[in-house]
Structure formats: structure tokens, C-alpha cells
Amino acid sequence: MDATIERSTVEGRARAPPSKSYTHRAILAAGYGAEAAVRDPLVSADTQATRRAVEAYGGETNLADDRSTLEVSGFDGLPDVPADVIDCANSGTTMRLTTATAALADGLTVLTGDGSLRSRPQGPLLDAIEQLDGRAESTRANGQAPLVIGGPVSGGTASIPGDVSSQFVTALLMAGAVSEEGITVDLETELKSAPYVDITIEVLEAFGVEATETEGGYHVEGGQTYAPEGGEYHVPGDFSSMSYLLAAGALAAPDGLVVEGAYPSAQGDAAIVDVLERMGADIDWDREAGEITVSQSDLTGVEVSVADTPDLLPTIAVLGAAADGTTSIVDCEHVRYKETDRVSVMADSLTEMGAAVVEERDRLSIRGAETDLRGATLPGRDDHRIIMSLAVAGLVADGETTITEAEDVDVSFPGFFDTLAELGATVSK
């Protein structure tokens, strides 16, 4: 599917979808337990992959007709050996989190995914499982999927680098809670994407499981039981998804735009509000009402670290391309290990639209176009965040912006183009 966006304005109210990160964790936490209802789950390609994995390990899941609740009967701490290969599709979270589940099973599990996922790093997690006396192999011996994992591990201490993916820590903590001895994670380097581990600890707590930060990393006791209070867990709204709507408002909503469902949580990506404020946007977050109001503003370039918030890079790059002066996005090397190398893809795409971009390993500098950005035909590269951020750039570009392979927004924000159109943007697909 191609999506074409014309220069247009937006206005009104929109609700971002439920959080992808919280939904993955809630489905898997319910899987580790006996029985739980996940309320307001994100139903998207990535979270469906986690649902499939829970089923492969012996759980059962049932999505209500109105999609408001996912009922999960879990495998209760003891995953089955899957009857087939687990296809994690495009979802790094699914692959990392359920690789650690595989290490608890008494037998072998094979995990694979699409071409993008099979090119992403898994090596540090495989090493960690080996340190815990499990079997963990990359079939091509290159630290990438397909993976073959064998257990059962009973727990222990594993040491991993912190600058590749925080999902390795999340994976070990979630599995460690139902292991015999518990798991201690020692970090060899400073943790990137740290707020995602805070999200994990928050979800675990809601399921009655305790995991703690230590001086050198994290620790979770074994023998714990996943059971949310009242048997149910509510997923909050997704700030990474909100970032596209807020950016659209700051660039193209002369009469303002309200984003609903924006309640405070552990999500680091709520930092988009602060970034927009620093760039000079007229933005206000009513935390009690869960509403963020933003209007079109003249933006100025700023320096932003995305050490904690890698998924905001495409959004901030687009804002920088439409702002006066230079926006420098720093601490971004780990953003190269996503569905695509997003540092490089955003550099290429925004250059194509007329911005002046300098790409370095750990920094992306964007000088806003002297004149307006120009529309272009850009490959979506099967990367949901690239597609959504470029669609927002299209709102303020001269002429038409066409994004190819745009159906991949299904990974995290299935209704994205409909939402843009409902807000008044001229979108055709």
C-alpha cells in the first residue's frame, strides 16, 4: 500500500492507541501466570506475535469481539516445549522477551522472524542464557535469529552489555521471576533505553511480582507468581504513538489539536512533550484529564539525547527538519538496531525532502530547510516509525509525499492513517 499525504492542516481530538510495550508485557506476564484479563490491549501485528508465543508455550488467549479485553489462561510458570517454530514476525520485543521464556522450557525452542528481525542483534541475550547454563544458539552463528534455545535454566547471575537493547534485561527479569533461583543481571555498560525496564518493573508490580534495581543492574527473586490484582490489568495509552499526533499538531494545527489518553506512566517517550516545549511549541499537558493540547507554532532547533527514548528519533528528526536552526539528536547509536537503521534512514529521507542533514555514528544533526520541505516518494522500508514520521513531514511539505509499503503502521498504530484523515489531513491510500 502507498500512502500519499498532501500539505494540510489538522484539528480536533484524537486518541492514541494503547501502549505496545505495556501490552507485550501484560500478555506475557499473564502467560507466566494462571489466568488474567488484559483490558484495552493494543491489537497490532507485534502484539499478536507475543500472543502467538504465549500460545506456543501452552497458554490460551481469547480476544473479545469488541477487542476491549484479551483473556489469557497462562502456562503457569512452566512453559511447554513449543510444537512448532515461533514466528516473531517484525517484533523485537516478542523475540527478546520470549527467548528467555524458552530458556525455562525442558527442551528446544526455535524462534525466527521476518528479514528485519533476523538482522537485529540477539547475541548478548544468547550469552546470558549460556551463563545461566542454558543452550542458546544463533543458527548462522552471527548473533541473529533464527535462534535455538534450550532449557530448563534454574536461574543465577548473567552479565550483559547495556548499550544494545534493554529488552534483554526485561526478558531475564520476566523469566527470572518464575525460575527456581531467580536471576541477577549485571550490566557491563550503562543501560540505554532504561525507562523500558521501569515499564517492566511497573507491570511486574501490577502482577504481584517484585524486581529491583541493584547497584550494578537488576535482580528478581525466583518462585514468584504472576497474578494481577482483581485478575485484570489495564493498558495505558502509547506515548511513542502519541508523538506523531503531537508533532502533527505542532506543525499543522493552527486551531489546536487535543490528544486523549495521555496519563502519566513509566514511559520515557512522554519526553516528547518536553522536547516540543523546548522547541517552542504551544503545548499543555493536563495530566489529571490525560489530555495534551498542542497548536501550530514556530519551532526552533534544540539538542536532544535519545539515550532513554530511541523510538522518538524519527519524530524529533521530522520536527527538526521543519524547525528554524539546527536540531541535534545525540546518544542515538542504539537507534540503528531497530526495524531499520533509523538514524541512516531518517538522514536519507529528510535529505530527499530538502533538509540539510549530517549523520554521525551517535549523532544526527538536521538543519531545517530554508524554504519548505518538498514532497517526495519515499520507501517506508517496512518500518512503522519511519512511515508515521514521514507522513507527518508530508503535512508541511510542498506538493505530495508518497510513502510506499505504508501498511506496516499495523505494527504499532493500525488506525494511523484513518486518524490523520479524521483530523482533517488530506491522505489517500
Ligand SMILES: O=C(O)C1=C[C@@H](OP(=O)(O)O)[C@@H](O)[C@H](O)C1
Ligand atoms: O521493551 C520495549 O518495549 C522496547 C524497548 C526499546 O528497545 P531497546 O531496549 O532495544 O532500545 C524500544 O525501542 C522498543 O520499541 C520497545
Ligand SMILES: C=C(OP(=O)(O)O)C(=O)O
Ligand atoms: C523497535 C521497536 O520495537 P521492537 O524492538 O519490539 O521491534 C519499535 O516499536 O520501534
